[in-house]
Amino acid sequence: MALIRDLTEHATRxxxxxxxxLAVGDLAIWDNRCTMHRGRRYEGKRYPRDMRRVTLEDVLPTLEQPV
Incomplete structure (x- = not known):
């Protein structure tokens, strides 16, 4: 748990x-394998947005791919 805390403290500096x-016309993309993200409060009824999830397939799982 101490390691996770230290890593989180480092990554969130x-x-x-x-x-x-967000602004009209923006497109935000991130890779969940290497990104920490969180949503904030949002007025969805006043400002509707279109959110879609995409999952890509590769030849090997992420950890097994050569560096």
Whole structure:
């Protein structure tokens, strides 16, 4: 648990965090395998948005691929 806490504290340092303010026409994409992300409060009834999930398939699981 201490390792997870240390890694989380490192990854969420201010200089490593990107915060996006959505605007009309924006497209946001991230890779869940190597990204920590969270949603914030959003007025969905006032500002509807279209969210879709895509899962890609590769030849091998991520951890088995050569570096």
């Amino acid at each position: 201010r200089e490593l965090v990107y915060r996006h303010v």
